[in-house]
Amino acid sequence: MAEERSLIFPAQEYRARVARLQAKMAANAQDALLLTSAADIFYVTGFLTRFWESPARPWFIIIPANGDPVAVIPSIGADLMGKTWMTTIRTWPAPVPGDDGLSLLAETLADMVPATGSIALPMGLETHLRMPLADYLTLTTRLAPRRFVDGTDTVQRVREIKSKAEVVKIRAACAIADRAYARVPEFAATGRPLNQIFRDFQRVLLEEGADWVSYVAGGAGQGGYGDVISPATDQPLQTGDVLMLDTGAVRDGYFCDFDRNYAVGPVSAQTHRAQAALHVATDRALATLRPGMLARDAHRILSDELARHGFADAGGRLGHGLGITLTEWPSFTPLDTTELVEGMVLTLEPGAVVEGGTILVHEENIVLRANGPELLSTRAPRDLPQLD
Amino acid sequence: MAEERSLIFPAQEYRARVARLQAKMAANAQDALLLTSAADIFYVTGFLTRFWESPARPWFIIIPANGDPVAVIPSIGADLMGKTWMTTIRTWPAPVPGDDGLSLLAETLADMVPATGSIALPMGLETHLRMPLADYLTLTTRLAPRRFVDGTDTVQRVREIKSKAEVVKIRAACAIADRAYARVPEFAATGRPLNQIFRDFQRVLLEEGADWVSYVAGGAGQGGYGDVISPATDQPLQTGDVLMLDTGAVRDGYFCDFDRNYAVGPVSAQTHRAQAALHVATDRALATLRPGMLARDAHRILSDELARHGFADAGGRLGHGLGITLTEWPSFTPLDTTELVEGMVLTLEPGAVVEGGTILVHEENIVLRANGPELLSTRAPRDLPQLD
Numbered sequence: 001m002a003e004e005r006s007l008i009f010p011a012q013e014y015r016a017r018v019a020r021l022q023a024k025m026a027a028n029a030q031d032a033l034l035l036t037s038a039a040d041i042f043y044v045t046g047f048l049t050r051f052w053e054s055p056a057r058p059w060f061i062i063i064p065a066n067g068d069p070v071a072v073i074p075s076i077g078a079d080l081m082g083k084t085w086m087t088t089i090r091t092w093p094a095p096v097p098g099d100d101g102l103s104l105l106a107e108t109l110a111d112m113v114p115a116t117g118s119i120a121l122p123m124g125l126e127t128h129l130r131m132p133l134a135d136y137l138t139l140t141t142r143l144a145p146r147r148f149v150d151g152t153d154t155v156q157r158v159r160e161i162k163s164k165a166e167v168v169k170i171r172a173a174c175a176i177a178d179r180a181y182a183r184v185p186e187f188a189a190t191g192r193p194l195n196q197i198f199r200d201f202q203r204v205l206l207e208e209g210a211d212w213v214s215y216v217a218g219g220a221g222q223g224g225y226g227d228v229i230s231p232a233t234d235q236p237l238q239t240g241d242v243l244m245l246d247t248g249a250v251r252d253g254y255f256c257d258f259d260r261n262y263a264v265g266p267v268s269a270q271t272h273r274a275q276a277a278l279h280v281a282t283d284r285a286l287a288t289l290r291p292g293m294l295a296r297d298a299h300r301i302l303s304d305e306l307a308r309h310g311f312a313d314a315g316g317r318l319g320h321g322l323g324i325t326l327t328e329w330p331s332f333t334p335l336d337t338t339e340l341v342e343g344m345v346l347t348l349e350p351g352a353v354v355e356g357g358t359i360l361v362h363e364e365n366i367v368l369r370a371n372g373p374e375l376l377s378t379r380a381p382r383d384l385p386q387l388d
Numbered sequence: 389m390a391e392e393r394s395l396i397f398p399a400q401e402y403r404a405r406v407a408r409l410q411a412k413m414a415a416n417a418q419d420a421l422l423l424t425s426a427a428d429i430f431y432v433t434g435f436l437t438r439f440w441e442s443p444a445r446p447w448f449i450i451i452p453a454n455g456d457p458v459a460v461i462p463s464i465g466a467d468l469m470g471k472t473w474m475t476t477i478r479t480w481p482a483p484v485p486g487d488d489g490l491s492l493l494a495e496t497l498a499d500m501v502p503a504t505g506s507i508a509l510p511m512g513l514e515t516h517l518r519m520p521l522a523d524y525l526t527l528t529t530r531l532a533p534r535r536f537v538d539g540t541d542t543v544q545r546v547r548e549i550k551s552k553a554e555v556v557k558i559r560a561a562c563a564i565a566d567r568a569y570a571r572v573p574e575f576a577a578t579g580r581p582l583n584q585i586f587r588d589f590q591r592v593l594l595e596e597g598a599d600w601v602s603y604v605a606g607g608a609g610q611g612g613y614g615d616v617i618s619p620a621t622d623q624p625l626q627t628g629d630v631l632m633l634d635t636g637a638v639r640d641g642y643f644c645d646f647d648r649n650y651a652v653g654p655v656s657a658q659t660h661r662a663q664a665a666l667h668v669a670t671d672r673a674l675a676t677l678r679p680g681m682l683a684r685d686a687h688r689i690l691s692d693e694l695a696r697h698g699f700a701d702a703g704g705r706l707g708h709g710l711g712i713t714l715t716e717w718p719s720f721t722p723l724d725t726t727e728l729v730e731g732m733v734l735t736l737e738p739g740a741v742v743e744g745g746t747i748l749v750h751e752e753n754i755v756l757r758a759n760g761p762e763l764l765s766t767r768a769p770r771d772l773p774q775l776d
Contacts, residue, residue, distance in 0.1 A: 013691065039443075051617040053603045053636060054715040055427075055514050056708065078574065079615040095719050100513055111745050123522035126443050134511035134538055136521075150522055199594045202601075206587045211619065215441045216600065227467040229439040231599065248441060275596075316464050316481065327442040331483050356644055 003268045008252050009165050011085035014046060017158065018315040021063055024154045031117035032109065033063040033151050039324045040122070043159055046084045047077070048253045050212065057094040058131035060105050062114050072105050082225055095097050100369040102135045106142045113146055120151030120271065126329050127152055156329055160321055161343040162289045167367050167376070169254035170323060170345050172209075174365050174376045176247050179208040189388040190239055190264055194220050195232035197243070205249045215248030215326050220264070223271040224358030228351075239265035243362060243387070248326035257322050257347050258363040258377045272384065274354045278362035279307035281350045285319075286366070286373050295330035295338045300330065302350040314351030314359040322347050322365060344368045345376070394638050395434045397553050399473035402434060405546065409451055416592045419505035420497065421451040421539050424518040427712045428510070430455055431547055434472045436641045438600065445482040446519035452500050460493050490523045493596045501534055507555045508539030515540055515715050516564060532655065544706070544717055548709055549731040555755050555764070557642035558733050560597075562764045563752050565637050566598040578627055578652055582608050583620035585631070586601050593637045600687050603636030603714050608652070611659040612746030616739075627653035631775065632749060636714035645710050645735055646751040647767045651772040660772065662742045665697035666750035667770050669738045673707075674754070674761050683718035683726045690720065690738040702739030702747040710735050710753060732756045733764065 025033055035041055037053040041061050060072040071086045071097030074094035081089050090108060092101045109148070113119055121129065128137055140148050140267040162170070180201065187200035202213045218232070219225030220243045228246065237243060246259035261275065284305045289298055317336075322345045330338030332349070340346075346368060351361040362380065368374035389477065408430070423429055428441040429449050442615055448460040459474045469477050478496060480489045501507055509517065517524055528536050535733075550558070560773035568589065575588035590601045606620070607613030608631045616634065625631060634647035672693045677686055691701040709716030711732045718726030720737070728734075734756060739749040750768065754761035 037443075050603050050605060050619070051616045054712075055516065055713055056715050056717075056719065076617060083618075093704065093721075095513060095721065095724075096727070097513060097723055121521075122669075123525075124520050125483060125485060127520055128443060128516060128518050129521045130516050132512050132515055133517045133524075134540075135510075152522075195599070198599070203591045206591050211583070211586070212604065213600070217437050217438060229437045229440070229464060230468045231436055244596055263609045276591070294446075295407050317483065325441075325443055327444050329444075331444065332482075333483065335485055336483075 001050070007084055008044060008048060013163060013165055014085050016163070017044060018063060018069060020158045021154060022065065024158055025063070025065060025120065029156055030120040030149060030151060030154060031065050032113045032119045033154060034109070034119055034121040034200065035061040035063070036121070038130070039130065040155060042253055042324055045070035045071065045235070049080060049212060051077070058101060058135070061103070061373070062108060062112060070108060070112065072101060073107050074101070095209060100135065100309060102138060103238065106139055109143055115145055115261065118147045118149045119143070120149050120154055122152045122248050123150040124152030155222070158327065161321065161341060162323060162345050162367065165275050166254065167345065168321065171258065171376045173249055173251045173254050175263055176209045176219065176251060177247055177256045177258065178378045180249070181206045181245070184245065184260070184262060185387055188237065188243055188262065191236045193234040193236050195234050197237070198232040201245050201247070205247060209251060210249040213249050217260070218243065218245040220244070223268045224274070224354035224360050226357055226359070227363055237264045240267055242267055242271060242360065246363065253324060253325070255322060255326050256365055256377065257326055258365050259361060260356050260380060261360060261384055262361065263386045265386065266388065267384065271354055271360065273309070274311055274352045274360045275384050276382070277306050277311045278350050278352055278360060279380070281305035281307065282348050282362060282364055285348050286375070289340065289368065289373050291340055291342045291370060292366060293340045295332055295336035295340065298333050298340065299332040299334055302348065303380050306350060306352050311352040314353055314361065316351070317349070319347045319349045319353065321345065340368055342368055342370050389481060393608050395472055396436060397434060397533050401551060401553050401648050402432060402473050403553070406433060406451060407455060408546045410540060412546055412610060413451070413453060413508065416508065416542055416675065417506065418508040418539060418542060419453050419539060420501045420507045421534055421542060422497070422507055422509040424509070425452070425516065426518070430641055430712055432475050433459065433469065435469055439465070446489060448489070449604065450496060450500060458496060458500065458619065460489060460496050462489070491524060494527055497531055501624040503533055504732050506535045506537045507531070508537050508542055510540045510543050511538040512540030517593065537712060547711065548710060548732050549729060554642065554711065555733065557640050558644065558753070559764045561639045561644035562572070562646070563636055563647060564593060564597045564639060565635055565644045566766045568592045568637070570631070572633065572648070572650060573775055576625065576631055576650065578776065580751045581622040581624050583622050584621040585625070589633050589635070593635060597639060598637040598731065599639050601759065603634065603645070604633070606631065606633040606647070608632070609746060611656045612662070612742035612748050614745055614747070616749055625652045628655055630655055630659060630737060630748065630772070634751065642714065643710060643714050644753055644765065645714055647749060649748060649750065649772055651774045653776055655772065659742055659748065661697070662699055662740045662748045663772050665699045666738050666740055667694035667768070668697065670736050670750060670752055673736050674763070676760050677689070677756065678727055679730045679756060679758060681728050683720055683724035683728065684722050686728065687720040687722055690736065694738060694740050699740040702741055702749065704739070705737070706739065707735045707737045709733065728756055730756055730758050
């Protein structure tokens with residue numbers, strides 16, 4: 001039972017992912033792909049642990065041009081990696097000052113990549129190198145004349161298209177949040193401090209089946225809120241507030257990411273108008289978004305519809321990818337020209353300025369099908385639900 | 389109220405931190421310090437948000453040789469950063485494909501650092517660069533002849549010594565976990581699946597005052613467990629199991645990190661002997677650890693005492709630093725020569741091999757005083773508490 005769970009999916013799912021990555025590597029003339037991030041390593045192997053929270057140790061997966069990936073990891077992870085479909089697992093007793101897996105990684109790459117070859121790793125927007133920078137710089141010198149090249153396109157064009165099995169997982173995460181949002185009236189009411197509401201919301205997400213809650217944000221204010229990334233204060237909810245809760249709850253390593261708004265007693269007519277505009281704008285995107293459009297088209301659909309109802313968009317992106325991290329590319333901004341393709345899981349996240357300094361943000365999760373979006377979250381009600 | 393909470397501490401706390409960093413920069417001949425990680429940025433500014441969970445955008449803080457730090461951040465963070473003590477906040481509307489804050493960062497650094505100067509950033513063990521690698525490489529070219537140098541020592545020698553105010557916060561996080569561990573018998577018993585126990589444990593941590601729960605791990609098995617980083621399966625607890633729960637619960641941005649073990653009904657005599665050895669080894673470290681010793685001395689004290697009782701240590705590190713991330717340097721391994729200094733907050737984490745493939749791990753949190761360790765967690769009982 002433990003072993004099935006460690007895999008999350010059957011080995012065939014991972015083999016298919018690696019085959020797609022290798023096809024993209026071939027198209028980009030890359031001889032190996034080096035992965036260091038929790039998300040990329042989970043994607044290829046099924047290795048799922050909260051131990052990434054410790055910054056102490058680097059972890060490496062190498063995908064060769066042909067054949068199975070190789071894991072080069074701290075020995076503390078050998079047992080768990082051994083339960084995945086990985087068969088070649090090389091370990092060192094991390095952390096080792098002075099050579100924390102670097103020689104083992106360099107030897108492994110030298111064996112797998114010809115001296116004239118190229119090693120791709122993600123270097124672009126939305127990526128980070130999860131190993132000490134000094135070690136990376138040493139590695140590039142030690143492996144010369146092999147070249148290190150940008151593998152962002154290789155990884156992103158593959159990861160952004162979700163398999164059927166992945167959509168099932170994201171839908172399950174969304175269903176957990178749906179059930180938790182339905183229970184918000186149990187714990188949110190006038191006089192309740194926002195930080196207690198955040199704690200209760202996390203508790204309810206766990207009760208509804210989240211393995212853990214990687215993200216909760218929100219806000220509350222008269223008719224709207226000013227900011228959607230601040231931690232909660234102990235300020236009590238007041239009549240006339242709009243309460244917004246947003247979550248990335250995790251089940252089997254997959255995220256949901258959508259929010260819900262609640263009126264705390266009666267709120268202003270302008271707030272109701274903003275809510276209506278956000279709902280209609282989302283409906284418009286649900287009706288018209290299609291594969292072949294670009295990310296910026298989604299931004300345009302949403303912001304045009306808001307403008308048609310007299311609202312400025314709240315700035316920033318109006319949606320993004322979603323899956324094994326809380327947010328993934330592309331971004332619904334006026335500048336993002338990423339093509340939207342069938343199988344992408346996306347958030348529609350229009351925000352509207354209610355009045356000076358106050359905003360409302362409305363978010364749903366979808367999978368993009370050939371004929372348009374299919375909702376993964378249960379559609380928010382058209383009218384703001386009212387608490388107490 | 390919101391504004392006090394965003395600061396976590398009075399501005400004077402942060403000013404003192406920056407003064408200490410600048411003294412270390414001067415000693416290391418560094419003209420600026422560039423910080424990109426959530427922990428380093430929180431340390432300097434008090435900017436606390438779970439929004440780091442989104443990998444989409446980089447964030448930058450620059451500390452000059454003299455004067456106040458400058459924030460170069462995505463505009464979505466301007467409101468929250470504006471509530472901290474930072475006064476110079478430059479923003480861009482991230483994410484911007486092609487130039488995601490890079491020009492703004494380069495201009496800011498060019499203004500702040502002479503052309504012959506050096507810019508330090510953490511590059512060593514336990515550090516990651518949280519910005520796209522390609523952007524970093526472009527930055528080094530664009531800012532030449534300025535040099536980028538390793539700022540790991542500058543940051544670590546300062547952050548590792550906790551202020552009184554920080555110790556108060558870590559003690560509060562530990563007290564939350566203490567109360568949660570006392571409630572484990574409410575939800576853990578024979579027949580209960582481990583993944584439900586993990587969910588309940590997180591729920592109870594929230595109820596006891598955690599803002600969020602960044603880390604829960606554990607294990608259960610006959611007389612001990614095999615691995616301490618795997619996610620929970622739905623396997624039910626059985627009589628004869630030892631259940632271990634470990635947590636990094638967060639309050640005001642500060643972590644605890646300690647575990648507790650429970651016997652599920654009667655367990656073997658060998659398990660009781662291992663527990664006794666771990667308890668005595670921890671007592672020995674509590675009695676003898678002193679500033680001026682090295683990290684490897686802590687490893688030796690713990691592993692020698694385990695050996696004296698006939699147990700091999702479980703491998704890996706036997707303790708580490710703790711504070712604004714779940715784990716911090718140094719590491720209690722035979723190789724780590726970091727000096728232990730007064731004011732360090734540390735975990736004592738001896739693990740013992742119970743019998744082939746089965747281990748027990750015992751963990752406490754301390755602050756190192758001039759005369760030795762002061763416990764921050766409530767000392768675990770000498771005998772395994774029994775669930776039934």
